[in-house]
Amino acid sequence: MKRINCTILFIGILLISTSVKAQMSDRANKYFESFAYQEAIELYEILWQKDSLNESVAKRLAISYRMINNAEQSEQWYARVVNMPSVEIDDFLHYAKVLQSNKKYDKAQIWMNKYMKSDPEAILNFIDPVYIQDLMNDSIRYKVQVIKANSEASDFGVSFYKNQLVFSSARERRMLIKRNFKWNNQNYLRLYEAKVEPDGELSEILQFSDKLATNYHDGPVCFNEEGDEMFLTRNHVSNSKRVKRNQEGIVSIKLYFCKKEGHKWSEPELLPFNMEGYSTGHPSLSSDAKSLYFISDRPGGFGGTDLYVCHRDENGWGKAENLGSQVNTSENEMFPFITGTQNLYFASKGHPGLGGLDLFSIDLNQKDTKPVNLGYPINTSKDDFGLILKNGKGYFASNRLKGESFDDIYKFSIESKLIRGQVFQTNTNEVLGNSLVTLNDENGHPIETVTTKENGKFKFFVRGGQDYQIRSVKEGFIDGEALIAASYLKDKTEYSTLVYQATDNALVLEGLVVVKEGQSPIEGLTISVYDEQTKERFELTSDWEGKFSCKLKRETLYKLKYLKAGFMSKYDLINTYKLLRNRIQIRKEFYRL
Structure with a gap:
């Protein structure tokens, strides 16, 4: 008889416990569905302690903590959710987002990639650690x-x-x-x-x-x-x-x-x-x-x-x-x-x-x-x-x-403005790398010069309040320029610009003539330049620094003759066929007679 009474008592307690649990679950769900997430969390936490296999409770805890912006707790619950049989694709997205909010960018990238496999159009959600580091660099x-x-x-x-x-x-x-x-x-x-x-x-x-x-x-x-x-x-x-x-x-x-x-x-x-x-x-x-x-x-x-x-x-x-x-x-x-x-x-x-x-x-x-x-x-x-x-x-x-x-108000001031840019080829619209880019003030005075990498990108920090000029220089290309008016920078923290450089087909000959002994420059030396195609001839004369220059045509063979009284004459050939560069530089040494 006692055993029967104990069994009845146990069943009664079990039924009461089940009933209380069901009532608590109903109350938690009502809080959740009426967006009272704080109250819902308190009840769901108790329910999870009683049943740690309840996937619905875990999912709603992850959501509730996310909705009140508690990324730390939300991460812990989504870590469970994404490994449950009932996981949905959007859970990958939300897990990646809370990981990102907790600065766990590498792990966030893994879960975001899983999400993007199901939704290739969600490219905006791509987490790029290099881009994130770039956002951190200009503090x-x-x-x-x-x-x-x-x-x-x-x-x-x-x-x-x-x-x-x-x-x-x-x-x-x-x-x-x-x-x-x-x-x-x-x-x-x-x-x-x-x-x-x-x-x-x-x-x-x-x-x-x-x-x-x-x-x-x-x-x-x-x-x-x-x-x-x-x-x-x-x-x-x-x-x-x-x-x-x-x-x-x-x-x-x-x-x-x-x-x-x-x-x-x-x-x-x-x-x-x-x-x-x-x-x-x-x-x-x-x-x-x-x-x-x-x-x-x-x-x-x-x-x-x-x-x-x-x-x-x-x-x-x-x-x-x-x-x-x-x-x-x-x-x-x-x-x-x-x-x-x-x-x-x-x-x-x-x-x-x-x-x-x-x-x-x-x-x-x-x-x-x-x-x-x-x-x-x-x-x-x-x-x-x-x-x-x-x-x-x-x-x-x-x-x-x-x-x-729990949001706070912050005050801020813009200490410097960022000018970002990239250099392109005018003819092909392709990126032009390894250019020398100079930032000039409104009077044309250089402020800073950088050499771009293969991606053609550059950046400068400025105070604003004046016009700026950007000049890009590279061998084989005409100099590129961009003007940034003071008004462009007003009410902005940064400004982006593009600089274009066209291919320069001009070919320049630059020469230097010196005395063999002592390497002193020779002034007044005549350089006779003969075009083998057109049979035309023109003459150059070295200046006090021993320098001379002229423009040449491409796909042409030139003969040069160097003459000055008191020095041995010399001859030279210059072939401009299939020449890619824009400058030909020569240096000649002469013995005195």
């Missing part, structure tokens, strides 16, 4: 410092506002009811304004506007130059002050417009180019206030969030225009910033970089140009984004220090 260009006013929570989304800054922050604040964003368990974002000190530090930080604050995310924002128009990103809230979710349960962001009326801002109005069910945000206004750049995940893009522009005229706002495949990728492009010279800065996970979100720039004035990675120390293996720039100084955000979703 002297920038001076980067984390600002002292950062909080323990996230601070990012900086915008110029008159002579102040406005930014978004999840920092602690006094409130009767504390409400957290379930995705990362931080406070919802609020807008703050700050005074800019002479050294770029921020002080006197205050909440930007109580009237504009909602119970959800507010920011980032941007302003016109006068500071009386504001474009505001916020969670889409209904008239009942509740967030509106799309069919997938995601709370989208929308762009709103406010006008300053006296000392107060008007009630935010939805901009007409928002799209129902999709996100639109991260605004940046052109200096003439006629073009607004922003992000959106609306249909018709290239994947993830894309960058768009909308133009304004006297009739209002036009249609949203996608910036195209030069800028957008299948991954996320975010946080645009447009300068007065139409140089666009943005963050991307799709273009090749150091890992996470990297910052890029592209000159919208130029066609067929590619985004330029700003390199280290602006970019790191973590998320770097939200750059703004004015007069060579600016701000951006990064989670390089605290990791996960």
Whole structure:
């Protein structure tokens, strides 16, 4: 009887345990599906301890840690996932990305190559250790410092506002009811304004506007130059002050417009180019206030969030225009910033970089140009984004220090600008290597000279503020030149140029005549040059240095005769058939009579 009771008790405990486990699994899945990743992780970790063969739990832990930007933990879980029978191709991609974020570039390259075998078009995801090292090499260009006013929570989304800054922050604040964003368990974002000190530090930080604050995310924002128009990103809230979710349960962001009326801002109005069910945000206004750049995940893009522009005229706002495949990728492009010279800065996970979100720039004035990675120390293996720039100084955000979703604001200055270039042959458009390339200032004075390698590439660091000239010289080619105006470098961290050199068919004879004894130059010696083809003859005379020169024709045989009273005469033959070089140099010694 006791044995039966024990068996019943054991079965009962087992059923209760199974029921508790099922309830915990259901709760974890609900957290996961509602994007409350922090809560989901806590429950999935317990479930994994109870069942370390559950592939679904491992996969969801890998995803959850990735979604809160915990690359270290995400790597550990993806290392399990990629070796499970249920592994999917995209798991290779995500594993490679978190390895890259953890600076394990060689291992990341292996897993990225596995992913690319299944998707050959995913060339942008290629991890090139040589390119990564190149991004690390030019760190002297920038001076980067984390600002002292950062909080323990996230601070990012900086915008110029008159002579102040406005930014978004999840920092602690006094409130009767504390409400957290379930995705990362931080406070919802609020807008703050700050005074800019002479050294770029921020002080006197205050909440930007109580009237504009909602119970959800507010920011980032941007302003016109006068500071009386504001474009505001916020969670889409209904008239009942509740967030509106799309069919997938995601709370989208929308762009709103406010006008300053006296000392107060008007009630935010939805901009007409928002799209129902999709996100639109991260605004940046052109200096003439006629073009607004922003992000959106609306249909018709290239994947993830894309960058768009909308133009304004006297009739209002036009249609949203996608910036195209030069800028957008299948991954996320975010946080645009447009300068007065139409140089666009943005963050991307799709273009090749150091890992996470990297910052890029592209000159919208130029066609067929590619985004330029700003390199280290602006970019790191973590998320770097939200750059703004004015007069060579600016701000951006990064989670390089605290990791996960804890972003800090950094100040930076451009210490020098990088001029990159490459030399090509005009006739064939092929790369021309081993040229002597000189950087001259606007007065034509040489600053620096380098010799290119076989790839024809060169680079110079400059301060900017003046025009520069680049001259490329190589034997057998006409000198190549490129002019870089000061305006080309404004609002840029680097500029790329191409230099072309055409084949030089000219052939020059350069000669030197000296006395055998003592090697002193012979002045006034006559050199008679006879063309065997045309039967033409011309004469040269050596100068006080004993030098003479002239142009010769190719595919020709010349006879030379050297004459001067008091010296023995000499004869010479010069054959220019199939001669590749551009110069013939001869040296003759003469005995006195």
